[in-house]
Amino acid sequence: MVAEGATTRPTFWQIGHVGEIIFYLLAAVAIVIFAYGLYRKIDRYTSGQEDWFDRLDDLPTRIVEATRIVLSNRKLFDRDTTGGVMHALIMWGFLTLLIGTTILAIDMDIYQPLTGLTGAEQSFFIGDFYLSYSFVMDAMGLLFVVGVGVALYRRYAAREERLWGKHTSIEDDLFIWALFLLGVGGYVTEGIRILGTGFPDFETVSFVGWFLAEAFAVAGMNESLAATVYPAVWWSHSLLALAFVAAIPYAKPFHMLSSYINIVARDEKAGARLPGIPADLDADTGAESIDDFSWKEMLDQDACTKCGRCSSACPAKASGRPLDPRDVILDLKQYREDLDAGETEEIDIVTDGGESVIAAETMESCMSCMACMDACPVDIEHLKSFTRLNRQLTDTGQVDSNVQDTFDNIMGMGNTFGDPPDARADWADELGFDVTDAREEDVEYLWYVGDYPSYDERNKKVARSLAKILEHADIEYGILFEDEKYDGNDIRRLGEEFLYVDLAGHHVEQFEAVDPEKIICTDPHSYNTFKNEYPDVNYDDFADEPLMQFDFDGEWNADGEIDVLHWTQAIEELVEEDRLDLRGDELDYTVTYHDPCHLGRYNDEYEAPRALIRATGATLSEMPRNRANSFCCGGGGGGLWMDIDEETKPSEERMREALEDTPAGSDVEKFVVACPMCMTMYEDGMKTGGYEDDIEIVDVAELLVEALESGPGIEAGVTTDADADGRASGQAD
Structure with a gap:
């Protein structure tokens, strides 16, 4: 603990040493679950085919360029300014909260134990640093909540068509509501702490938390009640955060990692050039099985956020043809995951008639116009996978007469x-x-x-x-x-x-x-x-x-x-x-x-x-x-x-x-x-x-x-x- 009266906040206020130990144990479990899930993903990619060219050459340059693309949110503003602003608020707010949590962890778990200092000097999380930190966190957290609120409105109130499809599921609801509860829960926790600690004057920099503290006080909550309910509120928020971390590799939140990696590994000429094939006439160049897809094509599938931008841009879909680019990518992903889990039997990937993952008429509908790829904010290379499917149809003689x-x-x-x-x-x-x-x-x-x-x-x-x-x-x-x-x-x-x-x-x-x-x-x-x-x-x-x-x-x-x-x-x-x-x-x-x-x-x-x-x-x-x-x-x-x-x-x-x-x-x-x-x-x-x-x-x-x-x-x-x-x-x- 820092010295009493210092300009800072008590980190584990009302939680106690036993609670702190339990929290660290649960955090370790969450990290292990996360790491195992990430390992399973990487291991699955290694079972895919090698890509036709080195996508990780000049890796530092690729990382810098991908970081610039992601942080700018440039592609998200194309065709949908509101959606671009919404995503920018969510992404920048989330990153700020993540960085803020990391700073706090560094102070508590690295800086303080290493320095061995006592009193006010035992932490850098005090004084002007703390005041600046609190203001930035409140401001960016508010933008995060606003962005998530816009997302909730577009999905449930406006029911924007491109956000709904055959692969819309409970994981989409859990993801967006988890983000909302994390954002709001952080402010509720902060407001109750400010009220419970007697409204320290310096906490006015935490303007959202201060506002909620005053609202709770008006509603009848006093310092004693705030101190009593705080552990329950804190644990609810902490457990949700840990569960979210643990779930990242297993559900929709994984796109936060896979999308970035996908952009790092992108081909700047994707679509304009297609992968070649071996000279061996007997070589398997199509899609006889899901393992014929390259690791990058599997990564494409996992990077898809179901945003529907490709679907709304697709002229084939707009013309009533049986093609939805998002569904093709997600159908392949769903089949791969179900097959890995033993929940389905092997079937043809693509065929003209009969049971298959993708129907031949779906591929015949594609105009190779690249609108889907141009609209995709995470650089999914639809046309590369589509060409593999078409090669399978051609190799098996299943082409339009x-x-x-x-x-x-x-x-x-x-x-x-x-x-x-x-x-x-x-x-x-x-x-x-x-x-x-x-x-x-x-x-x-x-x-x-x-x-x-x-x-x-x-x-x-x-x-x-x-x-x-x-x-x-x-x-x-x-x-x-x-x-x-x-x-x-x-x-x-x-x-x-x-x-x-x-x-x-x-x-x-x-x-x-x-x-x-x-x-x-x-x-x-x-x-x-x-x-x-x-x-x-x-x-x-x-x-x-x-x-x-x-x-x-x-x-x-x-x-x-x-x-x-x-x-x-x-x-x-x-x-x-x-x-x-x-x-x-x-x-x-x-x-x-x-x-x-x-x-x-x-x-x-x-x-x-x-x-x-x-x-x-x-x-x-x-x-x-x-x-x-x-x-x-x-x-x-x-x-x-x-x-x-x-x-x-x-x-x-x-x-x-x-x-x-x-x-x-x-x-x-x-x-x-x-x-x-x-x-x-x-x-x-x-x-x-x-x-x-x-x-x-x-x-x-x-x-x-x-x-x-x-x-x-x-x-x-x-x-x-x-x-x-x-x-x-x-x-x-």
Whole structure:
């Protein structure tokens, strides 16, 4: 005990030495239970597969960056400011209370025994330090209680939809109410102590406790009664705190640890690149059992807080498809825990029909748009687990028939349409100039045209528009003609990894032969896989495989010596250099723009297309869901090739949003895209949604060409597409 009259508080007031010993014994038991639970978690992770790359390299940097992310609460403010403020109050309040408890323990259990001092000097928990400590603890504790109160309101009074789901359970109630009782209980304990010790003047710094002490006094409690009830109140609060500590590894509070560790181990390119597979054709690369998942995928499952942010951001769920990203992650977690506890028998992880953890139609619903991952505040890598599930379906031949036809088309003809390879450059026949063959002539820019601009009638117009822009800019560019094949981005996300590797190997051989300074892509999907995934493929592991049709056995572009660009990025550079001779007032349209998932969320490119739109003079009216919050067209992840029954297509909803929810509303004349797949999906959605008379779908390239043609720009010999037939064709019809 400190000297009587010192500016401090008695720590075990009215508890006695026996009570203090019992408390320390119970605390030791709680810590042992906690440590055992944590050991079981870690031991379970070690039974999972190794991850495909070292997630703990440069660990100090990872820890610092994860700490910055967690303490800033940055991702929690995205799409939900109230939720962000609420979580910040809870987290900072909780951390402050934890730090305060730790300081007290250091003083009592380390500083005092080590120093052996007596009287007022035996503790640093006195004087100005104590007064500052008490004020900060009361202030931050109050914010903690307010934050928990907001959480209670949102969950039970407002009943916010995303907080409820099939995995909502009693543990969610226990967690939030335990936090609330811990916060309020601490103040009640403090108030009764202040009343019981006769309202020491210095305790006014504990303004919440002082207020409660006065309230208790008004209610009829005197010093004697306060001293009598204090042990019961203190023990109630202490036992709840110890129980909470012991329960952390076994229930929802574990997310306080797993979320942080998950962020430490995150892949900054998660989703934009997927894990590779062994060259062994017999290797297990799917999800035959729960132990096929990596330790990081298991950690993802445990890091999920059931907040539902991924669910509310998912366009598949919003469109009525049978996919809820949160449920997939938590279904896997529940199955793993039930299997470990012997409460269920082994079943298929994913299958088309029959009993399984995840249904095949759930995975077929995913658009690979990465909205779930962008919305997740704890960096769960949904798409990595989803791809594993898709690989299992592909390995066992359980894929949608249209998708299988696409696989066959690629294997047979090198493109998703199944059209002849030598027709790949026929789109250029209507141009008034020749497009350079990059295989025969050195070029600065190798232009990868892509499947849809090469074979789909509507997107051929986009290819011709881009060719006119490149020609007008007088740059050295060329294409691969029939040696260009499908890029492989989306079939990889559907689980067809070996075909993807074969396509990647073929293309890097072509890229090496051409040796361009830059590769520009019409399609953001191609741009993503060339930039983020081709450099990670271990080509030497596959080069000797008889089924692979390439001989390349080195690394490709590992150091980024070849600049891979989406075409809007390349043309923006030319506009900045004034290579297109645009005045900036050529067009007088009011337009809106749709951010493609693979350009925006995947690769953080939002400004280049907008800069080009503004360069034409068009007025851009932003849709409410734009940039990272963009709503997927529905074509990603194989959605372009599937017939999915849904009441309202994502593309139809997007058309409605463009005409009703933008600031310009019905004055929007053109819906601008920068992705061939988006073009196909929105042309289809415009027709099926009945918007043909209300709006026109155009690519940024077409808008640019119109601006150039309206000024001194494009020369007469560069013909237009005015006589081209139809709007959309191909598989969207």
